[in-house]
Amino acid sequence: MLRHPEIRFRVTVAASLIAFVLSSALSAVLLIQIRQTAYVDLLRVMARDNRRTATAIETGQLTLDISPTTESLQQVVNQRGEVVAATPRMQGRARVRFPPPDPFDERRIGQxxxxxxxxxxCFVIFERRVGVGPDALYIISLAPAQGPLPRPVLGSLVLLGVPFLTFLAGYGTWLSVTRALRPVDRIRRDLDEITATDLERRVPEPHRRDEVGRLAESVNATLDRLEEAVARQRAFVSDVSHELRSPLTALRMELELALSAPEDTDVPAALRALLVNTERLSAVVDDLLALARLDADSTFARERVDLTEIVDQEVLRRPRRAQVTVLAEGPVTVRGGRSELSRLLTNLIDNADRHASSEVTVILRPEPPSTAVVEVIDDGTGVAPEDRERVFERFARLAEGRHRDAGGTGLGLAISRDIAEAHRGSLILTDRIDGVPGARFVLRLPRDDSPG
Structure with a gap:
C-alpha cells in the first residue's frame, strides 16, 4: 500500500466513502419505505377480504366454506372458540389463538x-368482530409475514444501487481530479526540467483564474525572483573575485619586488604597503562575513541600546579627515543588537567622511510617535536621484565617486541597510534640507521607551 498516496487517490477514496455512506443510508430509507408500503398494501388486501366475509355474515350468506368470498386464509370463530367457517386451506385446523379486539374496537391487528x-x-393477523353479545363472531384473516425484502425485484435494485453509486462517484471524482491536476502535472514536469543554467524558462499558466492558475503565477513569480537572486549572486561572486584580486595582486607584486631585489628594497615601505593591502583584504572579508551572517540569520540577541552613546564612541575612537559634529539632545534608545547597530553607524560615518569636503554632521532625535531618527549629513558632491538606490547595492560604486571612495569595500551601505531592515527600520538617501550640496542618509528605527 502506498505510504503517501496521490491526491487523486485520497480524494477518490474520500468521495467513494462518502457516496457509500450516503447511498447506504438512502437505500436503508428506501427499503424501510418499501417494507412499510408492502405492509400497508397487505393490510389493505386483508381488510378487503375480511370485509367481504363480514358482509356475507351480515346478509346471512356465510357457509362453512368461505372461499367464494376471499382469497386469503380465514377462520370464523364464535364466542365459544369454535371454528364455524374457514377457507379451504384452513379447514380442519385448530382455531388461531389471537386475542379478541378491545370492547370499544371492532378490529385488532398483530403478528x-x-x-x-x-x-x-409467522403470520400477520387481521381480526374483526361482527355482531355483539353471545352471537358475536370473529373473522380472523391470516397472511404470511413479510421477509426482509417483501418486493425482491425492487429491493434488489435498491441494494445494487449502493455499489453502483459508489463506483460512479469514485470514477467521476477520479476523472475530475485528474483533469483538474493535469496543469499541476505540467507545472511539475517543467519545474523538474528547469536547472540553474536554464532559469529563464517559465511554467505554463492556465487561462482559468482558479487555484491552479494562481499557483502557476506564484511559481513564475518565484522563478523571477530566483533568477534575479541567481543573477545577483553571480554578479556578487564576480565582484568578490575582483575585490579580492586587487589586494592579493598588490600583495603578490610587493613580495615579488622584494624578492627580486632584496638589497634595493625599502623594507619599511614594503611592509607598510603590505599592511595597507592586508587591511583592505581583511575589511572585505569582514564585510563578507557580516553579510553572510545577516543573510543566514537576523535573529541576533537584542538589548536596549543608546544610539547617541554609540555615535559618540565612534567619533572619538579615531581621528577623521573631515570634522564630525554630533547634535543630540539626549539619549535616543532602541532595542537591537549592539554590535550590529555599531557597525551600521560606523559604516554611515565612514562613508560620509570619505565623501565630505570638510564637514560631517550627525543628528540624533526622537520622532513621534515612537521612532528613533539618525541623520548623517556630509557636504560632498552628493548623489544624483537616479543613483540613490544603487549605492545600497553590493559592491556598487558611482563613477564620479571612485577617486575618493578608494578606502571603501563597496559593501558598507548594503550591510547598513540590511541591518536597518533586520531591526524593522529603514535607511534612505536624500537631499540636504538646507539646499547645500551633499548627501543626507536618514536612518529610522523603532524607539524603545521602556524604563532602563
Whole structure:
C-alpha cells in the first residue's frame, strides 16, 4: 500500500466513502419505505377480504366454506372458540389463538408465530368482530409475514444501487481530479526540467483564474525572483573575485619586488604597503562575513541600546579627515543588537567622511510617535536621484565617486541597510534640507521607551 498516496487517490477514496455512506443510508430509507408500503398494501388486501366475509355474515350468506368470498386464509370463530367457517386451506385446523379486539374496537391487528396454518412460520393477523353479545363472531384473516425484502425485484435494485453509486462517484471524482491536476502535472514536469543554467524558462499558466492558475503565477513569480537572486549572486561572486584580486595582486607584486631585489628594497615601505593591502583584504572579508551572517540569520540577541552613546564612541575612537559634529539632545534608545547597530553607524560615518569636503554632521532625535531618527549629513558632491538606490547595492560604486571612495569595500551601505531592515527600520538617501550640496542618509528605527 502506498505510504503517501496521490491526491487523486485520497480524494477518490474520500468521495467513494462518502457516496457509500450516503447511498447506504438512502437505500436503508428506501427499503424501510418499501417494507412499510408492502405492509400497508397487505393490510389493505386483508381488510378487503375480511370485509367481504363480514358482509356475507351480515346478509346471512356465510357457509362453512368461505372461499367464494376471499382469497386469503380465514377462520370464523364464535364466542365459544369454535371454528364455524374457514377457507379451504384452513379447514380442519385448530382455531388461531389471537386475542379478541378491545370492547370499544371492532378490529385488532398483530403478528403471531407457530400456529396451525400453511405457508409460513409467522403470520400477520387481521381480526374483526361482527355482531355483539353471545352471537358475536370473529373473522380472523391470516397472511404470511413479510421477509426482509417483501418486493425482491425492487429491493434488489435498491441494494445494487449502493455499489453502483459508489463506483460512479469514485470514477467521476477520479476523472475530475485528474483533469483538474493535469496543469499541476505540467507545472511539475517543467519545474523538474528547469536547472540553474536554464532559469529563464517559465511554467505554463492556465487561462482559468482558479487555484491552479494562481499557483502557476506564484511559481513564475518565484522563478523571477530566483533568477534575479541567481543573477545577483553571480554578479556578487564576480565582484568578490575582483575585490579580492586587487589586494592579493598588490600583495603578490610587493613580495615579488622584494624578492627580486632584496638589497634595493625599502623594507619599511614594503611592509607598510603590505599592511595597507592586508587591511583592505581583511575589511572585505569582514564585510563578507557580516553579510553572510545577516543573510543566514537576523535573529541576533537584542538589548536596549543608546544610539547617541554609540555615535559618540565612534567619533572619538579615531581621528577623521573631515570634522564630525554630533547634535543630540539626549539619549535616543532602541532595542537591537549592539554590535550590529555599531557597525551600521560606523559604516554611515565612514562613508560620509570619505565623501565630505570638510564637514560631517550627525543628528540624533526622537520622532513621534515612537521612532528613533539618525541623520548623517556630509557636504560632498552628493548623489544624483537616479543613483540613490544603487549605492545600497553590493559592491556598487558611482563613477564620479571612485577617486575618493578608494578606502571603501563597496559593501558598507548594503550591510547598513540590511541591518536597518533586520531591526524593522529603514535607511534612505536624500537631499540636504538646507539646499547645500551633499548627501543626507536618514536612518529610522523603532524607539524603545521602556524604563532602563
Amino acid at each position: 403471531v408465530c407457530d400456529i396451525d396454518a400453511p405457508g409460513a412460520r
